[in-house]
Amino acid sequence: MVQSVANYVEDFMSALESKNPGEHEFHQAVREVLESVAPYLLESPHLMKAKIMERMVEPERVIMFRVPWLDDKGEVQVNRGFRVQMNSAIGPYKGGLRFHASVNLSIMKFLAFEQTFKNALTTLPMGGAKGGSDFNPRGKSDGEVMRFCQSFMTELQRHIGQDTDVPAGDIGVGGREIGYLFGQYKRIRDEWTGTLTGKSLYWGGSLMRPEATGYGACYFAEAMLATRGEKFYGKTVCISGSGNVAQYAAQKAMRLGAKVVTLSDSDGFVYDADGLTEEKLEYVFFLKNVLRGRIREYAEKYPSAQYFPHERPWRIACDIAMPCATQNEIEAIDAQHLLDGGCQCVCEGANMPTTPEAISLFYKARILYSPGKASNAGGVATSGLEMTQNSIRQSWTAEEVDAHLRRIMADIHAACIKYGTEGDGYINYVRGANIAGFIKVANAMLEQGIC
Ligand code: NDP
Numbered sequence: 001m002v003q004s005v006a007n008y009v010e011d012f013m014s015a016l017e018s019k020n021p022g023e024h025e026f027h028q029a030v031r032e033v034l035e036s037v038a039p040y041l042l043e044s045p046h047l048m049k050a051k052i053m054e055r056m057v058e059p060e061r062v063i064m065f066r067v068p069w070l071d072d073k074g075e076v077q078v079n080r081g082f083r084v085q086m087n088s089a090i091g092p093y094k095g096g097l098r099f100h101a102s103v104n105l106s107i108m109k110f111l112a113f114e115q116t117f118k119n120a121l122t123t124l125p126m127g128g129a130k131g132g133s134d135f136n137p138r139g140k141s142d143g144e145v146m147r148f149c150q151s152f153m154t155e156l157q158r159h160i161g162q163d164t165d166v167p168a169g170d171i172g173v174g175g176r177e178i179g180y181l182f183g184q185y186k187r188i189r190d191e192w193t194g195t196l197t198g199k200s201l202y203w204g205g206s207l208m209r210p211e212a213t214g215y216g217a218c219y220f221a222e223a224m225l226a227t228r229g230e231k232f233y234g235k236t237v238c239i240s241g242s243g244n245v246a247q248y249a250a251q252k253a254m255r256l257g258a259k260v261v262t263l264s265d266s267d268g269f270v271y272d273a274d275g276l277t278e279e280k281l282e283y284v285f286f287l288k289n290v291l292r293g294r295i296r297e298y299a300e301k302y303p304s305a306q307y308f309p310h311e312r313p314w315r316i317a318c319d320i321a322m323p324c325a326t327q328n329e330i331e332a333i334d335a336q337h338l339l340d341g342g343c344q345c346v347c348e349g350a351n352m353p354t355t356p357e358a359i360s361l362f363y364k365a366r367i368l369y370s371p372g373k374a375s376n377a378g379g380v381a382t383s384g385l386e387m388t389q390n391s392i393r394q395s396w397t398a399e400e401v402d403a404h405l406r407r408i409m410a411d412i413h414a415a416c417i418k419y420g421t422e423g424d425g426y427i428n429y430v431r432g433a434n435i436a437g438f439i440k441v442a443n444a445m446l447e448q449g450i451c
Contacts, residue, residue, distance in 0.1 A: 005038045016057055023106035025327060029113050029352060030057055032359075032371075036434035050450070052442045059112060061085040064105070065155040067133055069147045071140075081152050083131035083159055083167075086112035089444035091125030092163055094380060096170030098132035099177065107327070108132060111170075114351055115380070117437030118373040121412045124384035129165055131156070137172045138292075149180035157185050162193040162390070168383045169198040171326065174244060174289070175210075194390025197383035206386035208401040209379075214248025214349060215402075216378015216409050217322060218256060221347035223413040224368045225320075227427060230344070233257030236275075238318040238338075240264045241325030242288050242295045245349040245376065249322050250276055250284075262313035264325060265295040269313040272298075272305035317341030324349035332357040339365050348372035359430065366426055374412050374433035381408045412436075 012034060017027055034053065041047055067079040082105065085093045095115040098107075108130050116128025135148050160167060169178055178198045185195055199205035208215070218232070225231055235258045239246050242263040250260045259275035263284065272280070280302060287293045299307035314321065314334035321343050323329055327350065330338070335358035338346065345368040348354065352372060354362070362369040385404055389395055396404075412433070419439075420432020445451075 005042060008042060009034050009038050012053065020106075020109075023109060025106045025110040025352070026113065028356065029110040032352075032356065032430065033113070033117065033434045033438065036431040037438045040435060040438070046446070047442055050446055052445055055445065056087065056116070056441065057113070059084050059086045059109065060088060061159075062105070062109075063131075063156075063159050067135065067148065067152050067155070069144070069151045071144055077148075079133045079135040079148070079152075081131070081133045081155060082108045083156060083165070084108045084112040084129060085159070085165060086128040086130070087116040087441060087445075088127035089441050089448060090120055091127045093129035093165035094119055094126035094168070094383065095129040095131070096168045096380075097173045097177075097181075098130070098170040099135045099137050099172035100132070101134055101136040103132045103134045110327070111351055114373050116441060117434060118377045119380055119384075120437040120440040121374060121415060121433060122377050122381040122384060122408055123411060124381060124408075126166075126380065126384055129167070130170075131167055132170065132173070135172075137177070142176070145177065146180045149177055150184040153181045153184035154188065156181075157188050160185075160195055161189075162195050162387070166194070166383070166387060167196055168380070169244070171243065174198075175200055194387050197386045199386070204386075204390055206382060206389055206401055207396065207398040208405065209382050209386055210244060211248045211251070212382035212401075212405055213245045213376050213379030214250070214324070215252045216381065216405055217245070217249050217324070217347055217349040217375045218252035219378065219406055219409040220370060220375040220413060221320060221322070221345060222256065223410060224345055224347065224370060224427075224429070227417075228344075228368070231256070232320070235259070235319040236261055236317070237320045237322060238262045238313045238316050238343075239322045239324055239349075240269065240313055240329055240353075241323075241350065242284060243325070245379070246322075246324035247281070247285060247288070249324050249349050251281055253320075253322070254278070254281070258320065261318065262316055263295055263298065264313055266325075267294055268296060268307055268309035268311055270295050270298045270305045270307050271313065271316055272302060274304040314338050315341070318343055320345045320347065322347050322349050323353035325353065326350055327352040328355050330354040330358045332361060334358065335361040339367070344368060346370070347375045349376050351376065363428070368427075368429075370416070370429040371433055373437065374416055374429055377412055378405050378409055381405060
């Protein structure tokens with residue numbers, strides 16, 4: 001059985017890799033899911049016969065388009081836009097838009113693939129998609145960002161809608177960008193619907209949506225810690241990133257009594273041995289969201305902090321690590337540093353931030369480790385709640401949304417325990433999340449015939 005699982009995985013992956021050459025992130029994401037679900041698949045002839053896995057790795061639709069726009073000097077700029085509509089078996093496509101220079105088809109496909117299982121885990125009716133552009137908002141004026149967003153939406157609007165595909169934010173796409181995108185959508189389609197989530201509270205947004213991914217990750221980490229009789233209180237936490245997810249993960253971890261000692265951006269990280277405070281975090285919100293500055297400025301303002309350019313925070317000793325920046329930001333060497341520093345729990349806020357080699361080190365050390373598709377699902381879940389509020393033309397209180405979020409994260413944790421508990425009692429959250437998400441999507445696909 002072990003050998004045949006390994007053979008199946010290798011045969012499947014070699015076919016996938018030759019059909020999708022160079023798409024390394026996509027290969028990585030598929031392999032991770034496949035390794036978890038292969039034993040289940042091989043014991044389910046009806047799923048094998050229906051070629052469920054072969055269908056799941058083939059996006060239902062890939063849209064690639066030109067995004068021309070004028071910069072402030074009046075020069076023409078051209079970017080590439082994407083929307084990968086991966087799977088609509090359980091609901092309309094749902095997934096964020098990423099604006100970052102690194103965006104390419106492989107990254108879009110890996111994110112859309114992950115999103116499919118994540119959305120299934122939330123228990124809400126949402127299919128999986130992802131989109132974005134290689135446009136880099138860094139250093140661009142508001143006018144340039146607006147013109148880019150308008151051009152991007154001029155094409156994207158043909159392919160989305162409240163019952164078809166509902167995009168949201170991701171790296172480089174926050175409240176400002178969602179506003180410009182929504183304005184253009186409304187103008188062209190002449191309809192006011194909840195087609196985008198992450199909207200402002202002035203016009204259809206949900207309370208707690210900005211907080212949801214970071215808070216949800218902390219609720220998930222709390223549940224993981226509880227399995228070992230532990231809590232956030234008194235723990236030291238290293239967080240990477242300083243954007244939306246990192247900011248609110250830091251806020252919730254602090255409010256649960258932890259000491260948060262690091263934040264980062266793509267230029268380096270800051271280490272504040274005294275820990276963040278509410279006042280210091282307020283400054284981070286202002287620095288990153290209003291001034292659109294760099295994290296090194298934190299160390300310039302607070303002498304208790306040191307700035308380390310071109311480095312990641314993982315060599316700082318901590319009890320809990322929360323990677324909240326980007327994919328593959330914890331490599332084997334970083335994982336070893338974390339283990340050497342006494343880390344007991346790695347809870348992913350970002351998507352696929354840990355490489356397979358690093359995951360296997362965490363697994364061997366038997367520490368708590370959760371994949372983003374489980375622990376960062378609070379963001380998309382709350383986007384789902386925003387869609388519900390838009391549909392019923394009502395707004396819920398922050399307490400109501402937070403209660404839904406807590407319940408959803410608890411349910412995801414329970415699903416991971418159900419499908420991921422190993423013989424020695426160790427909870428393999430990767431396996432648990434992959435199998436739970438897979439079963440739901442696979443059954444939906446099966447019941448809908450060959451489509
Ligand atoms: P933001 O754009 O708000 O922040 C991203 C942060 O990560 C910034 O600090 C950014 O630094 C840093 N970063 C980006 N790329 C790199 C890189 N290549 N190397 C090092 N640092 C980098 O994005 P979010 O906080 O929204 O997203 C962070 C992660 O969380 C992503 O993986 C995203 O897919 C995931 N996620 C987000 C959700 C959400 O609701 N927003 C939901 C679920 C997952 P810099 O300013 O230098 O670019």
